[in-house]
Amino acid sequence: MSWQDYIVVDPFICHGRACIKGTRIMVSVILDNLAAGLSPDEILHSYPSLSREAVQAAMTYAAELARERVVAILA
Numbered sequence: 001m002s003w004q005d006y007i008v009v010d011p012f013i014c015h016g017r018a019c020i021k022g023t024r025i026m027v028s029v030i031l032d033n034l035a036a037g038l039s040p041d042e043i044l045h046s047y048p049s050l051s052r053e054a055v056q057a058a059m060t061y062a063a064e065l066a067r068e069r070v071v072a073i074l075a
Contacts (some may be wrong), residue, residue: 003064006037006057020054020060030058 008021013073018027033043040055 003057003060027058
């Protein structure tokens with residue numbers, strides 16, 4: 001799985017924040033929920049338009065950013 005298949009940055013959606021494709025759910029919302037102790041299943045229950053793969057993509061994207069490399073996202 002590639003996180004690029006699930007995450008998009010578009011200046012016209014959520015002010016250019018990283019979001020799950022086809023939604024207005026920001027990656028940061030998923031990560032905030034995980035950091036607060038929610039399980040992926042609980043997040044999926046709260047956001048039914050998400051898939052398990054989208055939650056995994058958000059975590060993979062965050063790991064990529066934590067490596068402090070420049071990450072290019074093409075819309």
